[in-house]
Amino acid sequence: MPRQVDHDERRRQLTEALLRIASTRGLQAVSMREIAAEAGVSLRVVQYYFTNKQALLESGLTELGARMDRRVKQRAAVAAGELTPRGVFAAVLGAILPFDEQSKLDSMAWTAYYTAALTDPALAAVGVTLPNALENFLTVRLTAAQQAGDIAPDRDPRIEVAGLLALANGLTSSVLSRQRSHEAAIKIIDYHLDRLFGPAAA
Amino acid sequence: MPRQVDHDERRRQLTEALLRIASTRGLQAVSMREIAAEAGVSLRVVQYYFTNKQALLESGLTELGARMDRRVKQRAAVAAGELTPRGVFAAVLGAILPFDEQSKLDSMAWTAYYTAALTDPALAAVGVTLPNALENFLTVRLTAAQQAGDIAPDRDPRIEVAGLLALANGLTSSVLSRQRSHEAAIKIIDYHLDRLFGPAAA
DNA sequence: CCCGAATGGATACAGTCGTATCCTAACAAG
DNA sequence: CTTGTTAGGATACGACTGTATCCATTCGGG
Numbered sequence: 001m002p003r004q005v006d007h008d009e010r011r012r013q014l015t016e017a018l019l020r021i022a023s024t025r026g027l028q029a030v031s032m033r034e035i036a037a038e039a040g041v042s043l044r045v046v047q048y049y050f051t052n053k054q055a056l057l058e059s060g061l062t063e064l065g066a067r068m069d070r071r072v073k074q075r076a077a078v079a080a081g082e083l084t085p086r087g088v089f090a091a092v093l094g095a096i097l098p099f100d101e102q103s104k105l106d107s108m109a110w111t112a113y114y115t116a117a118l119t120d121p122a123l124a125a126v127g128v129t130l131p132n133a134l135e136n137f138l139t140v141r142l143t144a145a146q147q148a149g150d151i152a153p154d155r156d157p158r159i160e161v162a163g164l165l166a167l168a169n170g171l172t173s174s175v176l177s178r179q180r181s182h183e184a185a186i187k188i189i190d191y192h193l194d195r196l197f198g199p200a201a202a
Numbered sequence: 203m204p205r206q207v208d209h210d211e212r213r214r215q216l217t218e219a220l221l222r223i224a225s226t227r228g229l230q231a232v233s234m235r236e237i238a239a240e241a242g243v244s245l246r247v248v249q250y251y252f253t254n255k256q257a258l259l260e261s262g263l264t265e266l267g268a269r270m271d272r273r274v275k276q277r278a279a280v281a282a283g284e285l286t287p288r289g290v291f292a293a294v295l296g297a298i299l300p301f302d303e304q305s306k307l308d309s310m311a312w313t314a315y316y317t318a319a320l321t322d323p324a325l326a327a328v329g330v331t332l333p334n335a336l337e338n339f340l341t342v343r344l345t346a347a348q349q350a351g352d353i354a355p356d357r358d359p360r361i362e363v364a365g366l367l368a369l370a371n372g373l374t375s376s377v378l379s380r381q382r383s384h385e386a387a388i389k390i391i392d393y394h395l396d397r398l399f400g401p402a403a404a
Numbered sequence: 405c406c407c408g409a410a411t412g413g414a415t416a417c418a419g420t421c422g423t424a425t426c427c428t429a430a431c432a433a434g
Numbered sequence: 435c436t437t438g439t440t441a442g443g444a445t446a447c448g449a450c451t452g453t454a455t456c457c458a459t460t461c462g463g464g
Contacts, residue, residue: 024321025321026317026318026320026321026322027230028229028230028318029321031450031451031452032451032452032453033450033451033452041412042412042413042414043413043414044411044412044413044414045411045412045413047412047452047453047454048410048411048412052452052453053451053452053453108320108321111317111320112317112320114317114375114379115228115313115314115316115317116228116230117379118228118310118313118314118378118379119226119227119228119231119310120228124379128379128381131376131381132381156393159389159390159393162376162382162386162390163369163390163393163394165372166368166369166371166372166373166375166376166390167365167368167369167372168372169368169371169372169375169376170367170368170369170370170371170372170373170375171368171372173316173368173371173372174333174364174368174371176320177316177319177320177326177329177330179330179333179334180364184364187361188361188364188365188368191358191361191365192365195397233420233421233422234421234422234423235420235421235422243442244442244443244444245443245444246441246442246443246444247441247442247443249422249423249424249442250440250441250442254422254423255421255422255423
């Protein structure tokens, strides 16, 4: 039955059209007709594959979360080869910051969704999963690193992780608003990782 | 000529009605008619005191910036009495985080404006002034503190300030989305100030 | 063959939006 | 007293919104 595949593929195309609009013109510019035009289909098709605008929006947020997750996992997997805890943190935090055009667009859309979620509980429910998972993952890693003697014993792993993630989020904001370049943000993160783990391996 | 006073007062009332809507229901819920209803006036009055919706939105952002500025200056002035650089930083960063109901509402509106500014250059121009001024102010302070021996000489004041402000912004996000409590955010900031300045004065 | 389901084009509907226009009052200056 | 400006009520206009309906295809299983 190839129908289901086509169906999912169509939905994926529409979701991507939605995210393209949201990341370049903002979430308030997203309308059924705009998505149809962006995807090159008729309004009816958009209605056909998504019952609601709400369903469409939630699909966009889910896709966005999946992309972030993919980026982080990919970078973390590469860095895990080095085995140094600092490398893992640099990779994960580096994956949060917008580092190329696509991740910058995704970060824009993510920010738009985050803001919408502040006044829309339905979106909030979908959006908090990923950040929490990340925080837990990194906390486990850092606690282990501390027991292995990689960071000083007077550090609090939970607070350190929360701080680093908040730092990365704040830096993402400043990069998106062009207050700071990507390189400057990376430098700030490295600076903090140096103080936590000691300077990067030579 | 009491007219000008009345005029400004009216504009202030309408701007506050706008911010009330933006902070509770989001910027996309802000319409001329909604503002009129919230302020208890007719649509014509809103049109009369603001030529455009754009003008109204910019007025809201300006007012929001003024409130933030007032909060920071007020806290900083109180803390400057103690004369310790750490106290100044704790006060300023504490003023950025939402610490009561009103500042939480303002932070919500600020976030909404920040996101809108990402895809609306007109708003971006109005909004970047305050963050830059804050960053410069704190950098000057921290550089002076370093020359006075209050922080270690191997610290980079510019990077430290940028990091602390990004941290405060990221923590604000997590507090607004109820991922973290205000107290937890304060604790994280204090933790970082401890590492920068040494533990708080007894 | 044919008939019901999947697919999608065209159009309609009831709201809401920002903005514009028309028409009163009130009041200050001549 | 008149006249012009400030202030605001009532209403209209065209554009756009999400959603619904009607209709024509296409196609696989009986």
